[in-house]
Amino acid sequence: MKAAKKSLQARGGQLSNTFTQLKVLNGKALVDTKFESFAAKLDSIGLLPLQPTGVEIFQINVGKMCNQVCKHCHVDAGPDRKEIMTKATMQLCLQALKKTNISTVDLTGGAPEMNPNFRWFVEELSAMGKHIIDRCNLTIINANKKYNDLPAFFKQHQVEVVSSLPYYSASRTDSQRGDGVFESSIKALQQLNEVGYGMDGSGLLLNLVYNPSGAFLPADQATLQQQFKQQLKRKYNIEFNQLYAITNLPVSRFLDYLIESGNYEAYMEKLVNAFNPTAAAGVMCRNTISVSWDGYLYDCDFNQMLDLKVQQKAPQHLADFNLEQLNNRSIVLNQHCYGCTAGAGSSCGGSTA
Amino acid sequence: MEQTYYNPKDLKKFGDIADHNKELADKFFDWYGSVFKEGALTAREKSLIALAVSHAVQCPYCIDAYTVDSLEKGADEEQMMEAIHVASAIKGGAVLVHGVQMMNKAKAISM
Numbered sequence: 001m002k003a004a005k006k007s008l009q010a011r012g013g014q015l016s017n018t019f020t021q022l023k024v025l026n027g028k029a030l031v032d033t034k035f036e037s038f039a040a041k042l043d044s045i046g047l048l049p050l051q052p053t054g055v056e057i058f059q060i061n062v063g064k065m066c067n068q069v070c071k072h073c074h075v076d077a078g079p080d081r082k083e084i085m086t087k088a089t090m091q092l093c094l095q096a097l098k099k100t101n102i103s104t105v106d107l108t109g110g111a112p113e114m115n116p117n118f119r120w121f122v123e124e125l126s127a128m129g130k131h132i133i134d135r136c137n138l139t140i141i142n143a144n145k146k147y148n149d150l151p152a153f154f155k156q157h158q159v160e161v162v163s164s165l166p167y168y169s170a171s172r173t174d175s176q177r178g179d180g181v182f183e184s185s186i187k188a189l190q191q192l193n194e195v196g197y198g199m200d201g202s203g204l205l206l207n208l209v210y211n212p213s214g215a216f217l218p219a220d221q222a223t224l225q226q227q228f229k230q231q232l233k234r235k236y237n238i239e240f241n242q243l244y245a246i247t248n249l250p251v252s253r254f255l256d257y258l259i260e261s262g263n264y265e266a267y268m269e270k271l272v273n274a275f276n277p278t279a280a281a282g283v284m285c286r287n288t289i290s291v292s293w294d295g296y297l298y299d300c301d302f303n304q305m306l307d308l309k310v311q312q313k314a315p316q317h318l319a320d321f322n323l324e325q326l327n328n329r330s331i332v333l334n335q336h337c338y339g340c341t342a343g344a345g346s347s348c349g350g351s352t353a
Numbered sequence: 354m355e356q357t358y359y360n361p362k363d364l365k366k367f368g369d370i371a372d373h374n375k376e377l378a379d380k381f382f383d384w385y386g387s388v389f390k391e392g393a394l395t396a397r398e399k400s401l402i403a404l405a406v407s408h409a410v411q412c413p414y415c416i417d418a419y420t421v422d423s424l425e426k427g428a429d430e431e432q433m434m435e436a437i438h439v440a441s442a443i444k445g446g447a448v449l450v451h452g453v454q455m456m457n458k459a460k461a462i463s464m
Contacts (some may be wrong), residue, residue: 172429212424219427223395227427 007078049330059106089127096321126157138188167350215263218245219260249339279345386416397426
C-alpha cells in the first residue's frame with residue numbers, strides 16, 4: 001500500500017463515514033457467529049454494564065488537522081482536515097475543569113500544536129496547575145519555523161510529551177507514518193533531549209508510543225522499551241522515559257488498511273482470541289473522558305472517531321458538563337473495544353494488564 | 354493450481370494431532386510451550402531462531418507462524434532477514450564443507 005497524501009475523507013473513502021465503519025464492525029457474517037459481541041463478552045465476566053471508576057484524565061482532541069497522513073490513523077487526520085477546536089470551546093473545557101479536581105489534561109489531535117490557540121490553551125491549563133500531556137507527532141517541531149521553539153515552550157509549562165515512534169528504524173516508521181518521518185522524528189527527539197526532555201533528574205517527561213506497523217499485536221511493553229532504549233541510545237544518543245505499547249484499533253484508516261490488505265477478519269480473530277479479562281477491567285475509558293473539537297463528550301478517542309457519544313443519560317456536551325452524572329454513566333461499547341482488551345491490554349498510556 | 358499439499362488453514366488444526374495420541378501430543382505441546390518462554394534467551398531471540406530454522410526445514414506453516422511471531426515479539430524485517438541468512442549460511446556451509454570429504458576420497462583413490 002502506497003502512502004496516502006490525503007485523508008480518507010478527502011479521498012472520498014467509504015470508511016470516512018462512521019456509519020459504514022460501524023456496519024463493517026457489526027457485520028452479521030462475523031459478529032455473533034464467529035465473534036461474540038464485545039458486550040456479551042464483558043457480560044460473561046461480570047463487567048456489564050461497564051462503568052467508570054472515576055474520571056482522572058480529561059482528554060481533549062483539539063482538532064483533526066495534521067502535517068502527517070499516517071496509514072493507521074484512527075482520527076483520519078491530515079493537512080486537509082479543517083475541524084479545529086475554537087477558543088470558545090477551549091474556554092468551555094476550562095470551565096468544566098474548574099468544576100472538578102481532575103488533575104491530568106491530555107491534548108491530542110491531529111497535531112494539537114497546529115491549533116492556533118494551542119499555546120494560549122496550554123498557558124491557561126498550566127496556570128490552573130494541571131498536569132498537561134501533549135501527544136506530539138515530533139515532525140511538527142521542524143515542519144515550520146513557528147514550531148521550532150516548541151521544546152522550550154513545553155519545558156516552560158512542564159508539559160509531558162508523548163510521541164509516536166513505531167520503530168527505531170526508518171523503514172518500519174516511514175511505512176506507517178510517511179516518507180522522511182523517521183529522520184525528522186529523530187531530529188526532534190534530539191532537540192527535546194537538548195532542553196532536558198527524557199533526561200534523568202530533569203522532571204521533563206518524554207514518553208514514546210509504539211504501534212505495530214501492520215496487522216499484528218504489539219510485543220511485550222517492557223521488552224520493547226529496553227530494546228528501544230538500547231538502540232536509540234546506541235544509534236542516535238537519544239534518551240526517553242517510558243515506552244507505551246499500543247494496539248491498533250480497527251477504526252478509520254487502520255480499518256481501511258485491514259480491509260484493503262485482506263487482513264480484517266484475521267486481525268479481528270486475533271483480537272477476540274486474545275481477550276484478557278484483566279485488561280478488560282483496566283480499560284482507559286473507565287478513568288478518562290474524551291472531548292471532541294466541537295465540545296461533545298465521548299468515552300474515549302476511538303468512540304469519538306466512530307461518533308459514539310457518551311450515554312444519553314449523561315451530559316453529551318461540555319456546555320452541560322456534570323462530573324457526577326458522567327461518573328454514573330455506562331460506557332458505550334462496540335466491536336472495536338476488543339482492541340483495548342487483547343493480550344496485555346492497550347490504552348493511551350500503554351499496556352493495562 | 355488450487356489444490357496443494359499445504360493449506361494455511363491447517364495450521365490452526367495443529368492441536369488435532371492429539372486426536373490419535375493425546376498423551377504424546379500433550380507432552381509435545383507442553384514442552385513446546387516451555388521452550389519458547391523467556392529464559393536465558395529472550396522471547397524475541399527464540400522467535401528469530403525459530404524463524405531461521407523454519408526456513409532451513411522449509412516448513413511453510415512455521416514460516417507464516419514465526420514471521421507473525423517475530424513481528425509480535427518486536428523484531429523487524431532487517432533482523433528477520435539476517436536470521437534467515439544465518440540459516441542459509443549454515444545450510445550452504447554444510448554442503449560446501451562436505452567438499453573436503455570429496456577431496457579426501459578423490460585423493461584416496463587417485464594417483
